[in-house]
Amino acid sequence: xxxxxxxxxxxxxxxxxxDVPVNLTLLDLLRDTLGLTGTKLCCNVGxxxxxxxxxxxxxxxxxxxxxxxxxxxEITTVEGLAVDGEMSPLQQAFLDKGASQCGFCTPGQLMxxxxxxxENPDPSAADVQEGLSGNLCRCGCYYxxxxxxxxxxxxxxx
Amino acid sequence: MRMFAYxxxxxxxxxxxxxxxxRSDARLLAGGTDLIIGLRDGSERPHVVIDVKRVPxxxxxxxxxxxxxTIGAATVMAEVARSQLIRLRFPALAEAAAxxxxxxxxxxxxxxxxxxxASPAADTAPPLLVYGATVLAAGPGGTRRIPIAEFFVGAxxxxxxxxxxxxAIELPVPRGRVGAVHLRRTRRRGHDLASVTLCCGVDQSGxxxxxxxxxxxxxxxxxxxxxxxxxxxSSNEAKAEILEKMFAGASPSKRSMRASxxxxxxxxxxxxxxxxxxxxxxxxxxxxxx
Numbered sequence: 001x002x003x004x005x006x007x008x009x010x011x012x013x014x015x016x017x018x019d020v021p022v023n024l025t026l027l028d029l030l031r032d033t034l035g036l037t038g039t040k041l042c043c044n045v046g047x048x049x050x051x052x053x054x055x056x057x058x059x060x061x062x063x064x065x066x067x068x069x070x071x072x073x074e075i076t077t078v079e080g081l082a083v084d085g086e087m088s089p090l091q092q093a094f095l096d097k098g099a100s101q102c103g104f105c106t107p108g109q110l111m112x113x114x115x116x117x118x119e120n121p122d123p124s125a126a127d128v129q130e131g132l133s134g135n136l137c138r139c140g141c142y143y144x145x146x147x148x149x150x151x152x153x154x155x156x157x158x
Numbered sequence: 159m160r161m162f163a164y165x166x167x168x169x170x171x172x173x174x175x176x177x178x179x180x181r182s183d184a185r186l187l188a189g190g191t192d193l194i195i196g197l198r199d200g201s202e203r204p205h206v207v208i209d210v211k212r213v214p215x216x217x218x219x220x221x222x223x224x225x226x227x228t229i230g231a232a233t234v235m236a237e238v239a240r241s242q243l244i245r246l247r248f249p250a251l252a253e254a255a256a257x258x259x260x261x262x263x264x265x266x267x268x269x270x271x272x273x274x275x276a277s278p279a280a281d282t283a284p285p286l287l288v289y290g291a292t293v294l295a296a297g298p299g300g301t302r303r304i305p306i307a308e309f310f311v312g313a314x315x316x317x318x319x320x321x322x323x324x325x326a327i328e329l330p331v332p333r334g335r336v337g338a339v340h341l342r343r344t345r346r347r348g349h350d351l352a353s354v355t356l357c358c359g360v361d362q363s364g365x366x367x368x369x370x371x372x373x374x375x376x377x378x379x380x381x382x383x384x385x386x387x388x389x390x391x392s393s394n395e396a397k398a399e400i401l402e403k404m405f406a407g408a409s410p411s412k413r414s415m416r417a418s419x420x421x422x423x424x425x426x427x428x429x430x431x432x433x434x435x436x437x438x439x440x441x442x443x444x445x446x447x448x
Contacts (some may be wrong), residue, residue, distance in 0.1 A: 003161060003162075004163060013265075015278075021161075022207075023159040023161050024159075024212070025159070025198075044198065045195050046260075046262070049260065049262060052262055055265075056354050059261055059262050060266050061262045061263070061267050062177055063264075064191050064195070064263075066194065068164055069187075069190070069209065069211070074439070098411060112262065112387065116261070117263070119426065121386040129348070130261075130348060132261075133261075133347070133348025134259065134260020134261055134263065140244035
């Protein structure tokens with residue numbers, strides 16, 4: 001039994017229509033079918049946040065979502081942050097603040113932070129820590145990550 | 159992940175018919191934050207997965223009508239935590255929804271899924287018990303209402319029949335003022351399961367309700383109608399005696415890796431006393447004014 005379903009969705013602004021196996025996760029679709037390997041496979045149980053993408057503007061763990069559930073949605077992955085090869089302000093801030101060491105968790109951190117800032121443009125340090133508590137960094141760059149996010153927040157230059 | 163059939167009903171009648179036809183061979187998919195893990199590790203082996211997110215009867219959001227606030231079964235935790243209506247009427251539920259999982263989990267996980275999964279550690283269970291919620295369930299024979307205190311049967315077991323699903327959770331708007339708070343203890347701040355999760359509510363009439371989870375196979379509710387807990391004039395000894403009776407319902411597992419039974423029982427008392435104090439303070443401040 002190889003059940004598939006036709007879905008229509010957009011990934012980083014590009015409309016796509018495709019048949020997907022119903023037992024495929026969104027994470028596996030992005031990485032293995034679409035080749036968008038910026039989104040990382042790590043714990044695969046929704047603990048670490050390395051697979052975070054935005055679905056209709058909200059951060060979700062793509063390992064905990066079936067690809068068929070993405071039907072009709074707009075997905076943004078880390079590959080969708082840079083515009084014309086220019087890093088987004090948040091990406092640049094991660095670089096400037098040394099918020100990325102081994103880099104494995106960085107795409108997930110960026111997507112969770114992007115969604116956080118969209119909802120709360122002027123977060124406190126505590127808001128950032130809470131908002132990113134679903135993203136683990138084994139290098140322990142939490143301080144730098146919080147700094148980077150705060151540096152692009154609305155109130156950063158007050 | 160093993161193969162399964164995927165169904166996406168677009169009416170409650172369709173969803174119930176699918177569930178009735180497949181019963182224990184079917185699993186319902188709402189947020190999927192527990193189910194997908196089970197599908198992947200093989201602990202869940204359904205023949206059919208029924209995605210209920212396109213059933214309009216479940217997608218009613220959060221609304222108030224005739225002194226009842228209804229939360230549709232497809233409503234995610236982030237919506238519950240953000241809702242002005244919930245924060246005003248049932249602040250302890252908003253507090254509990256705000257600490258479930260991580261931001262990513264709260265954007266997918268539903269309130270209905272949290273109670274249907276029936277984890278002993280479900281954070282939304284204690285406030286739902288304290289606020290006297292009712293579960294609206296639908297089956298082939300129509301709908302019925304299940305008081306939340308009868309809904310939790312055991313770890314992973316609810317009062318739902320195999321061919322029933324949750325349509326909504328209903329919360330009666332309190333007639334008078336209520337002070338309530340949700341507190342929990344976790345190993346780390348942020349994304350973690352609770353070692354103790356607890357809610358205390360005190361109302362104007364002097365009734366005190368304390369519900370707690372993660373210290374036994376199911377979340378439980380205790381009510382004090384003597385007025386002793388609600389009174390600022392009661393002695394600490396008198397309060398402690400009643401609280402001890404309430405905490406006698408705890409029987410933490412010896413096998414859990416999260417915390418020892420001794421630690422959980424000690425923290426249950428600490429959280430219970432703190433929650434009672436905060437609930438009394440909030441009642442005095444007139445917060446959650448119905």
